[in-house]
Each structure stands twice: as structure tokens, then as C-alpha cells.
Amino acid sequence: MNIGQAAKLSGLTVKTVRYYANIGLIMPLQDNQTGYRSFSEDDVAKLQFIGKARRFDFSINECRELLSLYQDKNRPSSEVKALTLEKIAQIDSKLDELTRLRDQLSHLANHCQGDGRPECPILDALSRS
């Protein structure tokens, strides 16, 4: 099938599919005459796999690793689990950071009158050395 069909079936945009093909994440056949790419059912399955992994916040390179594990029928599940636990740790770290940020901003906003007067503890905090 052509790229439009593959994109539709995988829920990705044509642009994204082309990008994945360009960086070698998938390798559809390509007609020498027309340049048209030709996608198999298997290519579509990989695209769907990548789409889900991306929604789970895995990077393109992590997707590449997961994809090679996905294709290796003898892979040890420990490798996949390790990647996943690492990703969870990354997310936890980001959650901590954002929570601290949120609390600080919230504290500042709570102390700002938010009226027509110029006094503003938020700007004060930003300008305090």
C-alpha cells in the first residue's frame, strides 16, 4: 500500500511516517522508477507499535530499541522491563520537579492580590537576589 493508506491505518500523519522511513525506523520497499514507497502489513504493525510507544513517552531512540526487541522472538523480557523501569524513573523525576515548581508558583500566586495596584510579590520574588 502507499504511504497515505499506511498513515491512516497506523493513526500517524503522512509526514511522520515519511520521517520514520527517512531515519530508518522502518524500511518500506521503494519503487526505483516512481520513488513511491510501498508498505506491508508488517510495516503498518511496526508503525502502530511506534505510535503507542511514543504516546508512552518513549523517545525515538528508545522506540528503536523496543522495536528491535519486539522483532527478536528470543529477547529476554528483562531487557524490556529494564527500559520501562528506566522510563518510569525519568517520569518520576520530572513529576518531582514539576510538583516543586507548582508549589512555589502557587505559593507566590496566593500572596499576590491580583488587583489594579502595582505591588506584586511574584515580581518581587523574581527580582530578589
Add this chain to the structure above:
Amino acid sequence: MNIGQAAKLSGLTVKTVRYYANIGLIMPLQDNQTGYRSFSEDDVAKLQFIGKARRFDFSINECRELLSLYQDKNRPSSEVKALTLEKIAQIDSKLDELTRLRDQLSHLANHCQGDGRPECPILDALSRS
């Protein structure tokens, strides 16, 4: 003072300060002869202000807004508060998203043996249509 001194006093890198000057976030004097930028105490104060706002996750454009409010001695604090509340809402939204992601990945990891065998519910979940 020169850019190195301004960078040191503001806790930013020279590259970052130069970037901020290039995009007009700050406007140090510049010697026509040598091209050297000359920073005032006020420029340094602004750099420190921007540095803090960036650490609070405000984007460069949000910093630009905050900076113009910071310089406007008649600004209503309501404007600053609105920007801050909007930023808090953005962070909350990101927190929700990451928390959902974390829970889903955690659920998958909990059900994966993580041993030498190839069976892996994580990959199964990624490849299920």
C-alpha cells in the same frame, strides 16, 4: 562591564547572555569599534530576573512579558498573577498527563516477569491493536 562578568554575576553562561541580547530580551550598549557589549547593573538585574523566571519554567516569550511588567512601575499585579496562574494550569495539566503515563507503565512493568524468557506483556501491550 563585559559579557563574562555579566554572565558570572547573573549565573548564566556567556552563550545564554549573548543569545538573550541577540533576541532583544536585553539591550546592552555595544561599542561600534570593537563590537564588545557593555552591561550595566540594571542589565545584570534583568538577567538575574530572567534566570529565575526560566527556572520557574516560564518560556522566553513569557519572560519577555514578565520583564515588561517588571519594568512598568504602574503595572497592575493582576496581569502578573494571571500569567502565573496560567503557568500553574499548564504545569497541572502536564502533571496529570505524566501521572497517567506513569501508572500505565508501572502497571505493565508489574506484570512483566523481567526474566530470560521472551514472553513480555509490555511488548504485547505495545503491539496490541
Add this chain to the structure above:
DNA sequence: GCTTGACCTTTCAGTTAGGGGAGAGTTTAA
């Protein structure tokens, strides 16, 4: 057989917020 429109191709540029480094000019201290 021709045209139209949908689809496909490559390539370039832009996005965020700078980082790295080259090559050249400037300043300062020994």
C-alpha cells in the same frame, strides 16, 4: 487522448533555547 485532482516525491526552512567550535579581533599582564 487529455485534463483534473488527489496523491506522491524531495528539499529547504522553521520550531525551543541555547551548546560547540572555528577563525579573527581585543585586552591585559608578565
Add this chain to the structure above:
DNA sequence: TTAAACTCTCCCCTAACTGAAAGGTCAAGC
């Protein structure tokens, strides 16, 4: 005087695409 340290501009690089431009391909309809 010279060497080190500092500064300048310019260009490429990052992640993961998106948009636009300019052109080739294909199927349907007349």
C-alpha cells in the same frame, strides 16, 4: 613584545517533527 584570556560573528547541532515549494504519478471522467 608576546601569550593568555576574553570577545566577536557565523555556522552547524540538538528532538521530533511540521509546513511550504516545486515537481512527478496515477486514476477517473470526458
